Amino acid sequence: MKTDLIVILDFGSQYTQLIARRLREMKVFCQIYPFTKDISPLLNPTSEYNLKGVVLSGGPSSVMDKNAPIPNASLLKNLITRKIPVLGICYGLQLISKLSGGTVKPALIREYGLTNIRILKRDKLFKNVPKSLKVWMSHGDSVKSLPKGFSITSVSSNENLSSFSDEDLRLYAVQFHPEVNHTEFGKKIIGNFAFEICKIKNLFKTGNFIKGQVQSIRAETGTGKVICALSGGVDSSVAAVLVQKAIGNRLICIHIDTGLMRKNESEKLLKLFKEHFNLNVKLVNASSVFLRRLKRISEPEMKRKIIGNTFIEIFEREARKFKNVEYLVQGTLYPDVIESVSFKGPSATIKTHHNVGGLPMDMNLKLIEPFRELFKDEVREIGKKLGIPDYFVMRHPFPGPGLAIRIIGNVTAERLKILKEVDDIYMGLLRETGLYKRIWQAFSILLPIQTVGVMGDERTYENVVALRAVTSKDGMTADFFDFNKTFLTTVSNAIINSVRGVNRVVYDVSSKPPATIEWE
Numbered sequence: 001m002k003t004d005l006i007v008i009l010d011f012g013s014q015y016t017q018l019i020a021r022r023l024r025e026m027k028v029f030c031q032i033y034p035f036t037k038d039i040s041p042l043l044n045p046t047s048e049y050n051l052k053g054v055v056l057s058g059g060p061s062s063v064m065d066k067n068a069p070i071p072n073a074s075l076l077k078n079l080i081t082r083k084i085p086v087l088g089i090c091y092g093l094q095l096i097s098k099l100s101g102g103t104v105k106p107a108l109i110r111e112y113g114l115t116n117i118r119i120l121k122r123d124k125l126f127k128n129v130p131k132s133l134k135v136w137m138s139h140g141d142s143v144k145s146l147p148k149g150f151s152i153t154s155v156s157s158n159e160n161l162s163s164f165s166d167e168d169l170r171l172y173a174v175q176f177h178p179e180v181n182h183t184e185f186g187k188k189i190i191g192n193f194a195f196e197i198c199k200i201k202n203l204f205k206t207g208n209f210i211k212g213q214v215q216s217i218r219a220e221t222g223t224g225k226v227i228c229a230l231s232g233g234v235d236s237s238v239a240a241v242l243v244q245k246a247i248g249n250r251l252i253c254i255h256i257d258t259g260l261m262r263k264n265e266s267e268k269l270l271k272l273f274k275e276h277f278n279l280n281v282k283l284v285n286a287s288s289v290f291l292r293r294l295k296r297i298s299e300p301e302m303k304r305k306i307i308g309n310t311f312i313e314i315f316e317r318e319a320r321k322f323k324n325v326e327y328l329v330q331g332t333l334y335p336d337v338i339e340s341v342s343f344k345g346p347s348a349t350i351k352t353h354h355n356v357g358g359l360p361m362d363m364n365l366k367l368i369e370p371f372r373e374l375f376k377d378e379v380r381e382i383g384k385k386l387g388i389p390d391y392f393v394m395r396h397p398f399p400g401p402g403l404a405i406r407i408i409g410n411v412t413a414e415r416l417k418i419l420k421e422v423d424d425i426y427m428g429l430l431r432e433t434g435l436y437k438r439i440w441q442a443f444s445i446l447l448p449i450q451t452v453g454v455m456g457d458e459r460t461y462e463n464v465v466a467l468r469a470v471t472s473k474d475g476m477t478a479d480f481f482d483f484n485k486t487f488l489t490t491v492s493n494a495i496i497n498s499v500r501g502v503n504r505v506v507y508d509v510s511s512k513p514p515a516t517i518e519w520e
Contacts, residue, residue: 001202002047002048002049002050002202003029003049003050003202003203003204003208004028004029004049004050004052004198004200004201004202004203005029005030005031005042005049005050005051005052006023006028006029006030006051006052006053006054006055006194006198006200007030007031007032007033007039007042007051007053007054007055008020008030008031008032008033008054008055008057009032009033009034009035009037009039009054009055009056009057009071010032010033010034010035010057010059011035011056011057011058011059011061011069011091011092011095012057012059012060012061012069013057013058013059013060013089013090013091015057015058015177015179015180016032016057016058017032017335018179018180019032019055019057019089019179019190020032020334020375021179021375022178022179022186022187022190023190023194024204024375024377024378025187026187026190026191026194026195026203027203027204027205028194028200028203028204029049029203029204030055031373035056035069035070035071036071038072039051039054039075040078043078043082043084050202051084052084052085052198052199052200053084053085053086053087053193053194053197053198053200054079054084054085054086054087055086055087055088055089055092055193056086056087056088056089056091056092056095056096057089057090057091057092058089058090058091058092058138058177059090059091060091061091062094062104062140062141063091063094063095063097063098063104063141064104064105064141070095070099071095073099076096076099076100080169080170080171083170084170085170085171085172085193085197085198086170086171086172087125087172087173087174087193087197088171088172088173088174089173089174089176089177089178089179090138090139090174090175090176090177091139092173093143093163093164093173093174093175094139094141094143096147096171096173097143097146097147097150097164097173100147100148100150100166100171101147101148102143102144102145102146102147102150103143103144103145104141104142104143104144105141105142105144106140106141106142107139107140107141107142107160108142109158109160110139110140111137111138111139111156111158111160111175112137112138112139113136113137113138114134114135114136114137114182115134115135115136115137115156115157115158115176116132116133116134116135116156116157117132117133117134117135117154117155117156117157117162117163117176118131118132118154118155118157119131119132119153119154120152120153120154120155121151121152121153121154122153123151123153123165123167123172124167124172124192124196124197125153125163125165125172125174125189125192125193125196125197126153126154126163126189126192127192127196128188128192129185129188129189129192130184130185133183133184133185134182134183134184135162135176135177135178135182135183135184135186136176136177136180136182136183136186137156137175137176137177138177139175142160142161142175143161143164143175146161146164147166149166149168149169150164150165150166150171151164151165151166152164153165154174156175160175161175162174162175162176163175163176170197172193172197174189178190181473204378206378206381206382206385207385209374209382210242210245210382210385210386213242213246213370214242214245214246215246217242217243217246217247217368217370218246218247220327220366220368221246221247221250221326221327221368223250224250224324224325224326224327225250225251225252225322225324225325225326225327226243226247226250226251226252226325226326226327226328226329226368227251227252227253227254227319227322227325227327227328227329227365228240228243228251228252228253228254228328228329229253229254229256229311229315229329229330230253230254230255230269230273230279230281231255231256231400232255232261232265232266232269233331233398233400234331234376234379234380234383234392234393234395235331235332235333235371235376235379236329236330236331237269237273237331237383237388237392237393238331238371238379238380238382238383238386238388238393239329239330239331239370239371240253240273240279240329241273241277241279241383241386241387241388242370242382242386243329243368243370244277244278244279245386249280251279251280251329252280252282252322252325253273253279253280253281253282254281254282254284254315254318254319255269255270255281255282255283255284256284256286256311256314256315256318257283257284257285257286257287258286258287258290258307258310258311258402259286259287259288259290259291259416260287260290260307260401260402260403260404260411260416261402261403262398262403262420262423262424262427263420263421263423263424266283266285270283272389272392276387277387277388282318284314284318286310286314289310289314290306290307290310290404291411291412291413291416293306293310294306294307294404294410294411295410295412296410297410297411298408298409298410298448300405300520303401303404303405303411303520304401304405307400307401307402307404308400308401325365326365326366327365327366327367327368328365328366328367328368329368329369329370330367330368330369331369331371331379332369332371332372333371333372333374333375333376333379334371334372334373334374334375335375336372337372337373376397380393380394394437396436396439396440396441396442396443397440397441397475398443399518403416403419403420403423405518405519405520406419406443406444406445406446406518406519406520407419407445407446408445408446408447408448408519408520409448410448414501415446418446418463418465418499418500418501418502419444419445419446419465421498421499422444422446422465422495422499422502423443423444425491425494425495425498425499426442426443426444426467426491426495427442429487429490429491429494430442430469433487435481435483435487438471438481439469439470439471439481440470440471440472440473440475440478441468441469441470441472441475441478441517442467442468442469442470442481443467443468443518444465444466444467444468445465445466445467445468445508445519446463446465447463447464447465447466449463449464450462450463450464451464451503451504453503453504455503460503461503462501462502462503462504463501463502463503463504464502464503464504464505464506465495465502465504465505465506466505466506466507466508466519467491467505467506467507467508468480468507468508468517468519469481469483470511470512470517472512472517475517477511477512477513478511478512478517479511479512480507480508480509480510480511483507488507491505492505
């Protein structure tokens, strides 16, 4: 049975991924494409999905601009003809108005941030939604005259049009952003579009996904060998178990111990995957190589480049030792794919992505990327379904460069040892107290300063470590976790009493933004 699909056409909004996240949270399968994408093949009966609806995202442009992003003129007509529902959000609302014969003008009162709206007409989009609610606005233009046949369904406290619809044509549009957490009943509105209007029934199911991928990987690889860089992260680990389920011992995994992982992590990884999943894993201990190349390197971007290039170099060398390898497994996730095909190309680089990065294409291997249409939480669900223990698949995010970017300044064997011990104590206490599952990400940072302390009536001059813990829904924004004093006292005492070289512990109370989650 085909999975029902909603397509999101991206017009450059910073919130486009959030639309997909909200739908995926409801098990509705969706895909994001740039607005220039020809989606007509999805309308064919031979498509692997049932196209049930289309969302037009927001965006920074004005539909009145000379070079405004406008999709193919026949798109809306084709969707109306096929009775495919359309939801326009912000720019999407103004675009539907323009394409349908309405007029858009600069708003007399621009609306940004939280705004009150009241519902004038309860169409299917607003089913079981209160008559008044707070929504998140971000627009400087407004619809001045509606296309023929459309009805205003809500207005803002400034008397700006906030939504309209033509239920006969199955066209719906909102000026606000239901996808952001600030909008009251936003998820309900998106759910109404998916279930009340698009009539989504065939939801995304992990069991069906696994079965389909196993069949697909088995058919694609034939008798060929497949290689995987098993970093120890959730994505590559779940991908390896899935591929092994499909092809057995034709999968070869290479784990490179960079020396930059958590305490005893490589040993734990090999024990789990060799003993419980019978994976064919080759361990390469390259910690001395990474440490040597990082000597006296303190600049974070340089650290990343050295680690990424060294990882690729060693992986290439080890991979070439195996004959007749035709395929390479990568744990690419949907956010990476979205970024690479976004409306205006990749966003501005704040810092290089934490993952080690793409492996070299000149190896002439065909890529297998089973998760390129999934988000992280969906991969975690698949991992659980495959039998990978909760403690592993539910681990907090960990950067590809590892502890090297949690050591501010130079990376040495001594400083690595200190941070590993600190991190082990911190994570252990989080698990013991049941706090680990309540936190999106927690970690320790070794600072490049020393401070005066007193131990046993003697003066000390030792290292400072910072602890970080944040709560978040998607990593795009985050707040620091509000530990009680008892926990902070316990963890501080445990670290200072147990880890030689540390005499001070501080806690980071910054949110994202303005800070980032990681320090480097």
